[in-house]
Ligand SMILES: CC(C)C[C@H](NS(N)(=O)=O)C(=O)O
């Protein structure tokens with residue numbers, strides 16, 4: 001049976017408060033913006049962390065996405081932890097200071113607020129995954145945001161066309177307003193014809209994995225992924241996994257997915273990117289609902305891995321010794 005929602009997890013209203021608190025405490029290096037609205041009208045928020053934060057400087061940009069899946073609440077805690085790490089550490093920790101000076105970091109702390117709120121609104125957790133958008137002709141609402149992205153959407157048996165399925169891909173790519181908003185935000189980071197975002201992590205739970213594209217095929221090298229590009233993803237994935245103890249592998253080694261954010265970020269925007277499946281490793285560890293007592297340990301666990309991605313964000317291909 002599902003437990004009572006744990007008040008140790010950060011609901012949407014509380015998250016807005018945390019964001020405002022972080023920005024107020026660090027106005028020179030943190031700024032919030034509303035990049036769009038969810039189906040039910042909640043603001044989709046972006047927190048930018050960089051020196052001269054109000055200026056779009058010519059620096060490599062890094063994107064962190066959280067809570068595509070509603071029940072994966074630990075990912076929102078990961079966003080809160082990163083916001084605090086990168087702002088409180090500024091001026092004190094030289095590595096963090098350099099990274100905040102030399103990168104422009106975008107944290108999207110909750111891209112599925114309707115789903116997250118629905119999941120924690122009852123007397124027990126509701127085990128909800130999708131967004132809360134109604135499906136025409138069905139009594140089952142919700143699109144699986146991580147099957148609604150436009151690259152190879154619905155191509156390969158990695159999603160469902162049934163609205164009641166938890167992996168329902170939606171009626172069309174980017175039909176979910178939350179996906180459309182984030183995709184538009186990313187497309188908006190193309191400046192002078194060049195995508196400024198070089199690297200990204202999409203946070204999920206659970207299983208303790210670091211995954212890289214493609215998800216729609218078992219092939220390493222394929223249309224849209226050269227050997228060097230695959231090896232760059234694998235080497236960076238392995239480098240990060242050494243830091244957090246997760247298992248690094250190609251996304252499709254877990255199972256085939258289509259319409260995932262990973263495939264679109266790389267396939268359409270050429271952003272070197274990863275999915276982190278956070279703690280626990282298995283259902284025995286609490287599945288999607290580990291006790292909030294693990295939040296500090298399991299978010300801090302990813303600090304070094306995230307800093308390693310930020311290190312390589314100027315040129316991810318450097319990890320295989322290439323300029324590219
Ligand atoms: C990123 C893919 C390969 C795994 C992910 N697993 S999750 N977070 O939904 O359990 C998903 O099914 O979207």
Ligand SMILES: [Zn+2]
Pocket residue numbers: 068069072204205
């Ligand atoms: Zn997920």
